[in-house]
Amino acid sequence: MSSPVRVLMGIIGVTGCMMLLMAGFGMPDSMNGQVTDSYGEDFTYTYRVETTANDLPALQKELPDAQSIQSVSTRIYPDDGYDYVLNILGKGNYVNVQTTDGKSISDDGVYVTEGVADAAGLAKGQTIELLVSRSKERYKLKISGIIHSSVPQGAYITEKMWKKMDGTYQPTILMVGDNVTYKQLDQNTKIHQIISMKEQRKVATELVDSLESIFMLIKVFAILLGVVILYNLGALSFTERRREYATLRVLGYQKSQISSLAIKENIFTTVVGWIIGLPLGFLFLDQYVSTFSTYQITYYPKISVVSIIIASIITIVASLTTSFLIGRRIRKLDMIEAIKGVE
Numbered sequence: 392m393s394s395p396v397r398v399l400m401g402i403i404g405v406t407g408c409m410m411l412l413m414a415g416f417g418m419p420d421s422m423n424g425q426v427t428d429s430y431g432e433d434f435t436y437t438y439r440v441e442t443t444a445n446d447l448p449a450l451q452k453e454l455p456d457a458q459s460i461q462s463v464s465t466r467i468y469p470d471d472g473y474d475y476v477l478n479i480l481g482k483g484n485y486v487n488v489q490t491t492d493g494k495s496i497s498d499d500g501v502y503v504t505e506g507v508a509d510a511a512g513l514a515k516g517q518t519i520e521l522l523v524s525r526s527k528e529r530y531k532l533k534i535s536g537i538i539h540s541s542v543p544q545g546a547y548i549t550e551k552m553w554k555k556m557d558g559t560y561q562p563t564i565l566m567v568g569d570n571v572t573y574k575q576l577d578q579n580t581k582i583h584q585i586i587s588m589k590e591q592r593k594v595a596t597e598l599v600d601s602l603e604s605i606f607m608l609i610k611v612f613a614i615l616l617g618v619v620i621l622y623n624l625g626a627l628s629f630t631e632r633r634r635e636y637a638t639l640r641v642l643g644y645q646k647s648q649i650s651s652l653a654i655k656e657n658i659f660t661t662v663v664g665w666i667i668g669l670p671l672g673f674l675f676l677d678q679y680v681s682t683f684s685t686y687q688i689t690y691y692p693k694i695s696v697v698s699i700i701i702a703s704i705i706t707i708v709a710s711l712t713t714s715f716l717i718g719r720r721i722r723k724l725d726m727i728e729a730i731k732g733v734e
Contacts, residue, residue, distance in 0.1 A: 398660060401624050405664025405710055406671060408617030412702035413672030414679045415609035417694035421680050422599040424693040425541040430592040433540050436485040436566035440576055441584040444561040450581045454567050458483020459550075461562035464524035467503065467546060471511040473686045475545035477521060479553045485566040488547065490536035498551045500535030506544040506689035508537050521546065523558075530556050542688040610705075617709035621657070622716060650718040657717070661710040665703060672702075 436458070442450050451457055459481035464474050480486055480496065488502075489495060496502050501521070503513055513519060515537055521530045538547060550560050567576070576585050677692040684690050 401660035402664040404620030406668040409668025411613030416698035417676040439586040446581040457565040459562040468520040501532040621713040657714040
C-alpha cells in the first residue's frame, strides 16, 4: 500500500491541475459571455446615435422606432467612493436588462446593477440618494431591483419615474434598429455621431483575444503541474517499492500485473482529484474572474460544457501519461538487482 501522504499529494496535484485548467478555459468563456450578453441581449439596438437635446425631438419623429436614453454621471449614496452612470430610459425595446429575479425595469423606482450593489452594500427595497452631476439636489428613491448586467455599472430609471421625481429629461442619445441603414443616418444632418453595435462588439472581442496568451499560459502551467507533481510522486513511490515489486516478480507476478498495481493507484488519485477539482474549479474561476472586474464593468464566471470536457480530458491524459512513464520503469526493472540492492 502506498503512503497515504503521497496519495493525498497526488490528489492535490490533480485537483490543482483541474482548477487551473478551468480558469484557463473559463476566463475567455466568461469574457466572451460578457460581450454576448451586453451586445445582443441586454442591448439590442443596431446603431446608437448622438445628437443635441434641441434636435432630438425632431429626429425622433424621423425615427419613430428609436428609443431615447439620457446618461448622466451620478454619485449614489450610501457612497462607495465612485461616480456611476444613471441611465434614464425613454420608451422603447432596445434596453432589455433584467433583474436578478428575472424582471424588467418598470416605473416603480430605481434599479442598480449588481456590481454597485455589492460594492456599496445595497439591497432591494432599500432607499438610496442620487446626486446627479452639476446638480445640488438629491433624489431619494427606493431600489426596486438589482440588475444582472456587466456594463455599464450604475443605475437605471424610466423617463416616467424620473419626471415624477421632478427630474429634467434631456436625452441626446437615440438607439435605433435595423429598419434604417447606416447611410441614411450618416446623411442626416441632425446626427453628430453614429456608433454601431457590430463595431462595439468587435472591439470588445479583440480585447478578449489580446488576453489569450495569458489564458494559454495558465493552461500550460496547469498541465505542467499535473505531470510534474504526479510523475515525481510516482517516481518516489517506484523507488521506495522496488523491493516489493521484485518480491512480487519472484512470487510469479508478471511485469504487466505489477505495472497495473501502480496504474490503479494513479487512476484512483486521478478520479478523486478530478471529482474534487470540479467544484473547486468553479469557485476558483469565480474568484479569478472577479479580479478582472472594475467599478465600471463586472464579469460573471461562465464556462461551457465543452471547456469542462476539454479540461477534464487534459487532466486525465496528463495523469495517465505519468502512469505510462512509471509503468515503463517497472517493466525495465531488473528484479534480481533490486533485491540485491536492498540487501
